[in-house]
Amino acid sequence: MDSLRIVPARDDKSATTQDTSNSFGLxxxxxxxxxxxxxxxxxxxxxxxRLENWEATQDNLKLQxxxxxxxxxxxxxxxxxxxxVSQNSHMPVLSQSNLHLxxxxxxxxxxxxxxxxxxxxxxxxxxxxxxDMEKKLRM
Amino acid sequence: xATASVYKGAGFDFSNEVRNTFLxxxxxxxxxxxxxxxxIVGCLFKDGIILGADTRATEGPIVADKxxxxxxxxxxxxxxxxxxxxxxxxxxxxxxxxxMELHALSTGRKPRVVTAMTMLKQMLFRxxxxxxxxxRPPSSIAPFPYRYQGHIGAALVLGGVDATGPQLFTxxxxxxxxxxxxxxxxxxxxAAMAVFEAKWQPNMEVRIPHAHPLPTYAHSPPPPPQRAExxxxxxxxxxxxxxxxxxxxSNVDACVITASHTEMLRxxxxxxxxxxxxxxxxxxxxTTAIKKESIRSLIVDEDVTSITGEAMDIS
Numbered sequence: 458m459d460s461l462r463i464v465p466a467r468d469d470k471s472a473t474t475q476d477t478s479n480s481f482g483l484x485x486x487x488x489x490x491x492x493x494x495x496x497x498x499x500x501x502x503x504x505x506x507r508l509e510n511w512e513a514t515q516d517n518l519k520l521q522x523x524x525x526x527x528x529x530x531x532x533x534x535x536x537x538x539x540x541x542v543s544q545n546s547h548m549p550v551l552s553q554s555n556l557h558l559x560x561x562x563x564x565x566x567x568x569x570x571x572x573x574x575x576x577x578x579x580x581x582x583x584x585x586x587x588x589d590m591e592k593k594l595r596m
Numbered sequence: 597x598a599t600a601s602v603y604k605g606a607g608f609d610f611s612n613e614v615r616n617t618f619l620x621x622x623x624x625x626x627x628x629x630x631x632x633x634x635x636i637v638g639c640l641f642k643d644g645i646i647l648g649a650d651t652r653a654t655e656g657p658i659v660a661d662k663x664x665x666x667x668x669x670x671x672x673x674x675x676x677x678x679x680x681x682x683x684x685x686x687x688x689x690x691x692x693x694x695x696m697e698l699h700a701l702s703t704g705r706k707p708r709v710v711t712a713m714t715m716l717k718q719m720l721f722r723x724x725x726x727x728x729x730x731x732r733p734p735s736s737i738a739p740f741p742y743r744y745q746g747h748i749g750a751a752l753v754l755g756g757v758d759a760t761g762p763q764l765f766t767x768x769x770x771x772x773x774x775x776x777x778x779x780x781x782x783x784x785x786x787a788a789m790a791v792f793e794a795k796w797q798p799n800m801e802v803r804i805p806h807a808h809p810l811p812t813y814a815h816s817p818p819p820p821p822q823r824a825e826x827x828x829x830x831x832x833x834x835x836x837x838x839x840x841x842x843x844x845x846s847n848v849d850a851c852v853i854t855a856s857h858t859e860m861l862r863x864x865x866x867x868x869x870x871x872x873x874x875x876x877x878x879x880x881x882x883t884t885a886i887k888k889e890s891i892r893s894l895i896v897d898e899d900v901t902s903i904t905g906e907a908m909d910i911s
Contacts, residue, residue, distance in 0.1 A: 504723065505608075505610040505613060507723075508606035508607075508608060508722065508723070509605065509606050511606075511722055512603040512604065513603060516603070539602050543602055562603075564604070566702045567695055567698065568691060568695055568698065569604060569607065570606070570607030570608065570691075571604040571605050571606070571607035572604070572607075574607045574608065
């Protein structure tokens with residue numbers, strides 16, 4: 458993406474089942490309920506898309522500017538460092554904190570909404586640790 | 597498969613969004629949040645900043661809180677008044693207060709008002725609602741908090757005195773800011789602005805209204821009577837909002853911030869005290885005649901056994 462957008466673009470939603478897929482790659486009816494084309498194709502709220510893509514868009518802007526100023530090696534090194542640091546051999550338990558990653562991303566001295574507002578989905582106990590580990594190791 | 601994201605995510609849970617969209621399209625409205633359709637003002641005077649606010653919180657047409665506090669703490673020398681959804685203003689100012697403390701610890705300097713302003717505007721801009729495809733009923737007649745339907749609706753007046761001097765900013769719900777010598781926000785802002793426009797002058801002194809004497813500010817020469825004093829002016833502006841706007845009411849809060857210290861004047865003026873009832877509505881004893889009286893002892897049978905054994909083992 459060669460764009461220098463500051464704010465996430467409002468793109469039309471396409472139907473996808475990846476959000477709710479189980480280990481077979483199909484829609485997980487047991488966990489998420491029956492599939493509904495109306496909910497998948499209809500455009501969701503704009504705030505949700507904006508918030509979820511916010512950090513990625515800002516990050517992309519910075520990396521793109523670094524590429525244009527310094528060359529391809531600069532964003533490559535930055536991304537390499539991040540990748541090295543996010544390798545986490547622990548099991549996916551509830552709360553995982555990665556201080557090194559926070560420092561590299563520049564949020565070590567800031568408090569943001571995700572730090573203290575936990576969605577209900579994260580409060581659940583990991584019901585199937587094997588499935589969680591499988592998902593993690595396939596990444 | 598997706599790789600583990602280095603980003604923290606939105607922090608909000610959108611799993612109910614499909615259901616809410618469905619319900620609102622069927623005509624079932626979202627519940628109204630407690631809003632502080634309000635009057636908040638800020639004003640620059642000779643030594644610093646005065647912030648003022650009313651104390652009514654409404655929930656639709658009902659007064660939810662007759663004496664709520666709208667002047668929030670950011671740092672020792674910076675305060676922020678909030679209008680809009682009460683939860684949003686409190687949450688936003690608390691978050692920014694925490695971030696300011698972290699920032700001050702990290703830089704090792706006293707915090708500045710522009711830092712708080714920048715943090716607030718960046719946070720509010722991130723949450724700007726975009727227009728959607730389906731028709732939303734026009735909200736030009738409704739007070740602004742209802743337009744946002746759950747998105748952050750917080751209009752703030754931020755003021756403080758830092759190393760660069762006294763600063764006064766407004767932050768609108770979409771994230772735009774202004775730097776002005778006197779500002780008003782909220783539903784009563786027009787009434788309060790009318791008072792400011794008529795009487796504000798640069799370099800006013802502070803004089804305490806007779807209801808609340810404060811020896812700290814008793815500068816010896818009494819000011820000439822035709823000059824409007826800053827604190828009186830702020831009280832007059834808030835009172836204009838209280839009496840002329842339905843969304844504002846109850847008492848006047850003020851906060852005087854100078855380079856040396858900050859004085860929080862809670863309930864400075866109370867123009868809406870409840871009058872004492874003229875009659876007493878207690879019934880005198882004997883109004884209802886007693887026809888029959890029967891006393892029943894709840895103790896049927898009492899048998900006392902003395903225990904002279906060892907004491908209870910509480911080790």
